Structure formats: structure tokens, C-alpha cells
Amino acid sequence: MTMETLAADLKDKTTISVPSEAQDAPVAEAIGTSTSSAAKKKNKKKAASTAAPADAEAKEEAEGDDDEDEDDEEEDGANTADNTTVKKKKKKNNKKKKKVAQTEPPTIPVSKIFGNKIYPEGELCDYNEENLWRTTNEEKRALERQNFDQYNDVRRASEVHRQVRQYARRNIKPGMSMIEIVEMIENGTRNLVEANGFESGIGFPTGCSLNHCAAHYTPNTGDKTVIQYGDVCKIDFGVHVNGRIIDSAFTLTFDPVYDNLLAAVKDATNTGIKEAGIDVRLCDIGAAIQEVMESYEVEIEGKTYQVKPIRNLNGHSIDPYKIHGGKSVPIVKGGDQTKMEEGEYFAIETFGSTGRGLVHEDMETSHYARVYDVQHVPLRLPRAKSLLQTINKEFGTLPFCRRYLDRIGEQKYVLALRNLVDAGVVDAYPPLVDIKGSFTAQYEHTLVLKPTRKEVLSRGDDY
């Protein structure tokens, strides 16, 4: 999910900090990263296919602990009788049978796979020199233990994201309709996270923006668009547990001609992730991202393009039930000097383009969200009033799309929805596009700046 900051001349929407060179344009946010260092890659390989723990300790702690506990109990039972080492070995072999496997398509809740309900940690990164003391500081470690439940919630959301996207990456093929694609992802998410009101569910509409469209496209009901071999599709979806949202995205292509475009954006996002930390200025992250992104070229149909960051899209902080917190993470230089702080969650997302590197609103809107801290607004239309009640009850402040209204049985709501947007109670997020004929790519991860270390929550062995 990208955060959109509209220029003053477009609308009186909340404006997010726009880098000086982009002040004539709308700004949206995009995140996504992965570290590219050899060491990190090694860690990734060590991690289990369903998870991305960064160190062996974390992995052991997080994975299969339940099974082991159960086995230990059984072993203990055997021990109190007349146990032998042979018996113990048998028990260990039985372990494999007990491990619950995911189905294809994914239907098994991750709470059934991690029976002890302790979910794998993401990629752990020590802070830089000035903050390296945090790693071993007892006070910071204690603080972190206190926050365990919060981290465990968001790690559960991460695990759902990894499992759903891995299935999606293997199974989305040219010829599928966009509706089929998003339903595959949304059904998987609802099943694996055991969607239940505000306790757990989809974090925001599933983006599947194509080609020159960079963000905020998901099909509305009746959309007949079919994905083609030559398309560049940004799959951007969200999962939440108790309002803790994982916002992570990748780019899907079938034609290898786009490989360098994707490599540029993946590297740029990983650079943003690497730079992120407590006391780091947002503008410094943007500058580092731009430098890496622009070091790539891509050749498409005989024409060479330097990959441009889309300068009016940004990463963003994430608060509980609030996908766009107060801070924007630019992807070009010249951004604001606000610093990242301990405890904050960030979606680091970058977008690269073969076009202008600037997006504007276009096409039919699908994405909406109730304004987070809206004052009471008198509404004349009874239909608008009742629709607002439905939105409050079903989505609260989480973004939704028209399909989500359709599936809960709402009908003929377009006028009422427009009324709510005009009244300033609901924000509309139209698709954001670069120039026609251009191609855009995105990678995004969610991280948390824990007291002792940075944790890249949505890291997987795919990206």
C-alpha cells in the first residue's frame, strides 16, 4: 500500500511531506526492501521456507517449539517408565508426522502450523555504531520482552503474508483475470489469519497495479482485465493481527526483459531497509534509495532507460489500524529531516519507473478509507449515514475497496460513497499512474525499530 500525498492544487487532502523537487505533484508512498549483502543472503538460505528468521537462535525459538514441547512431554512420560535411548529416537522420528503442513492453495491457519502460537521472527539487524550499545543493554532488552505479545501478533501477520505470497508467486499465470488473482490472495489471507472482525484480517485492498499504473489499483466487480505475458504487476497486500499491519509488496513479471527494472527496485528497497534505524533522518534514506535506483539501466524493445524513482511516492510509518502513520519515507533526495524513533513501525517501499518518475491520479477508484480522526459531520443522505455505519463496523479505519462492500451485501452505494468522500469523512485513493507506455515496479517490506535491534518483519526467502 502506498501512501498518497496530494499536491495542494489537487485537493485539500492531508499532505505528506513532499521532496522539494516534487512539490508540483501528488505524492504516494511505496515500500519494499530486502538487504542485498552476502551475509544476509546466507541467513535467508538458512531460514525455513515458510519463515525468515535471521539467526539460528530465533529460528529454534520460533519454529516447531510446540512440537518439541509436546515431544518432550511424551519423552518425559516414557522416561518415568523404563526409558531407553532407543525409545527416545523413535519419538524424535514421530515428530515429522506431527508437523502440520500447509495445503495448496493455502487453507491452514498459521496458528495450527505453529501450535505453540509463537511465530518466527523476521530478519534481525543490529543498529549502526552509535546505537549498537542497544543490542546488549539490559534495560532495552527488558523493554523488548515486555512488548513480546505485540511483536508476536505482527509476526503472525508476517507469516501469513509469506505463505500466501509464496503460493501466489507460483500460481499467477498469464491469462488469469485480475479478479481471480486478488481473490486467490484474499481467500488465502482470510483463511491463514482466521479473519475475525477487528482481531485479525486483511490489512488493506490487494493491489495488483499493471505497467504504467504504480499503485492503488485493485479490480472493481465486473472488471474483465486479464494479466498478459508482457505485464508488470505490483502485488501489494496487507495482513493485520490486532491492528498491527504488515504492508509488503513485490513485482510479478513473466518476461525476463524486465529483470533489471525489478533488480533496481529490489536493491533500492533493500537499501532503504539497511539505512533505516533509530535517529536516522528520513531524507538520508531517500537520498540513499535514489542513488542505488539510478545506478541501474533496463533495455526494453531496443531502448535503454535509466531507472527513475517515482518521486511522489513514499514509504510511511504504520500505527495500529492506521496504514499511514504520521511520517513519510521519501525515495529521492531533498526530503525532510525528521528522524525515525524507537518503537516505530515503517513500511519501506520504493518504486522505479521507465517513465517520468512521477505519478498522477487516473482511472476508476477502488480504494477508500475512513478518515482516521474525523470530527462529527452531519450527513443529509440517509444512505450515506447508513453506509458510514457499515464502514465503521466492518473496516473501522482500515482501507477497503468496492469489492469488500459487495461481498458484505452492500448494493448501489456509489452515490453514498461519493457523498462521504465529498463530506470529508472518507478518503478516496484513485489509481496512481506514470505516463502511458511506461513500466513501474515496486518492492516493500514492513520493519519495526525495536529497542535493541531492527526487525524486518516481512522478510522471506523470496524477497
Ligand SMILES: [Co+2]
Ligand atoms: Co505501504
